[in-house]
Amino acid sequence: MTGPTGDVAPLKVLIVDDEEPARAILRRHLEALPGVRVAGECGDGFEAVRAATALSPDVVFLDIEMPKLDGFEVLELLDRSIAPVFVTAYDEHAVRAFEVAAVDYVLKPFAAERIALAVDRARARRAAGTSVSPEGLKAAVRPAATPLARIVVRDGSRVHVIPADRLDAAEAQDDYVALKTEGRTYLKQQTLTSLAAALDPARFVRVHRSHLLRLDALARLEPLGAGSHVAVLADGSRVPVSREGYARLREKLG
C-alpha cells in the first residue's frame, strides 16, 4: 500500500454511531487529519455491516450501544482486515475491546489529538499487517459467563440475527457451521466447538462430533444399531447421535 517516500494512500475511514452530533464531531476531527478520507457514516449496526462490505474501509470508528447490532456484533461480522477503533462513553467495555485486539479505544468526549493518535495506531497496524485475532474476538463478543442470546450471521451484505432460543441445530462443515433455524440454514465462519461453548449448556447438547441440537427442538430418538441413534427434530429433520452424544443427551434429559 505504501508508495514512494511520503506518498501514502489515504486511510479510508467509516464512522458508526447512532447519534448525529457524535458522528459530526468525529468526522470533523478525522477530516482535519492529512491522509485520512471519511468514506461514510452509519447510524445502526445493520447499516454498518452493509457499508463496510460495500466500501471496504481500512479503519472503522465504532460506537458500542447502537440499534440493531451492538459494536461487538458488528465487529464479529466485519472483514478481519478492517481495523476497529471503539468510540464510546462506556468505559466498562474497555477490557473487552482490548481482548478483541481493537486498534484503540477512545472515550467520549474526546480531543482532536486523541483521534489523531488512534489514526496513527491504525496506520501502524496496517503497516505491520496484523489483524483482529479470531480467538480474541470470540472471547470478547459476549460478557464472560453469560450464555449467547443471539447469533449474528452475514450473508453478503445482509445480516441475519438468530435468537438462540430459535436455533434448532448446528452442523460443522469445514471452516463453517451450518445454523438451522425455522426450516432455514445459514452458514457462519466459526467452529462448532466455539459455538457450543458460547451457547447455554442447559439448553443445547453436542450430540455428535459435528452436530449439536437444542433440547426443546427434539421430538424423539430412534435407535440406529451399534449404540448409535438418530434424533428427529420437531420439524422432521434428522440429526445423527453418537454413542457419547447419546450419553450426554440422556444425562440432560434426566
Next chain:
Amino acid sequence: MHPILAHRGRLLPYLAACAPLIAILTALFARPGALFLGEAIALAVPLTLAYAFMGLSAWYPCRQFPLNRSRLLPLVLTHAAAAGLLSATWVGFAALLAGALGLLPVFTGLQARFGTQAIALFASGVLLYLLAAALNYVLLALEAASEAERREAELAILAREAELAVLKAQIRPHFLFNSLNSIASLAATDPPRAEQMCVRLGEFLRRSLALGEKKSISVGEEIELSRAYLAVEALRYGSRLEVEEDLDERGQRCLVPPLLLQPLVENAVRHGIATRVEGGTLRVGVACGAGRLRILIENPLDPEGPARPGGGRGLANVRQRLAARYGEDALFAAKRLADRYLVVISVPAELPA
C-alpha cells in the same frame, strides 16, 4: 448459651444479687429448734451458690414457652416439673453436704438435724425456681426488645441505602459523557444549540442535586426534572425522540418519593427509543382518582435489538422504594409487550395539606 454466662461482666453482679439469699436461707436454718447458727451458715453459703447456677437452667423452659405465645397448661406443667426436679436435686445435694460436714467434730449430729429441714428446703427451692423463672423471662424480654431495635435500625439503613443508590444512579456518567460529547460537537457547527444544551444540562443537574434532601416531592416537580432530562436527550437523538404527556392537574399535585419517575424515563429512552433506528414516542401519563395516583410510562422498543445491560437495576430500585414507603398498598407492574414496554404504578394519592 445463657446471657448471664455469655457476658463476663454480668456474672459477678448476678452472684452479688444472690447474697441476700444466703441471709434468708441462714435465717430459715437457724430458726429456734432447727440448726445452730454456725451450721446454718456453713450450709447456706454453698447451697445458695449452687442454686445460683442451677437456677440459670430455667432459661431453657422459659425460652421454650414464651409467656405471651404459650398455652397455659403446658407452660405450668413444664415449670412445675422443672421446679420439682431442680429442688429435689438441690435437697439431695444439701443432704450429701450435711453428711459430709457432720463428719467434722464441730458439726457432730448435723446429718440428723438436717433431716428435719429437708421439706422446708424443698419448698424454698420451689420458690427460688419461680424467682429464677421470673428473672429469665425479664432477660428474654430485654433481649427481644434490643433485637427489634436492631432490626428496625437495619431497615432504616437499607431504606437510606436505596435512596442513595438512586441518587448516585441519577447522574449516570454515561449520560453526562455523551451529553458533553454532543456539546463539543455542536460548539463548532451550531453554537446556539450548544449553548442551549449547556443550559438544559445545567438545569437538569441542579434539579437532580436539589432533590437529594427531600423525602417527598410533587409529581409536577418530578415531571419538570424528566423534561429537563428529555430536553438534553432530544438534542442527542434529534427527531428520533418524541414525547407525549397526558397529565391531570390533581395528579401533578400528589406527593411521591423523589426520583420515582426519572429512572423509568431514562430506561424508556436507553432500553427503548434508543434501540430503534427510527426512534419513537415516549408516553408519560399521570392521573388521580378514587384516592389513587396512577402513573404510566410507555415506550416502543426493537424486539430484535441487542440487549443493553443495566435495565433491571433501575426497576428494582423503584420497586424497593415503593415497598418501603407504601408497603402492600403500592402496585408496580413492568411488562414487555411485543414491541413496547409498559410500566404502571398505582399508589395511594397523597395531596399536600
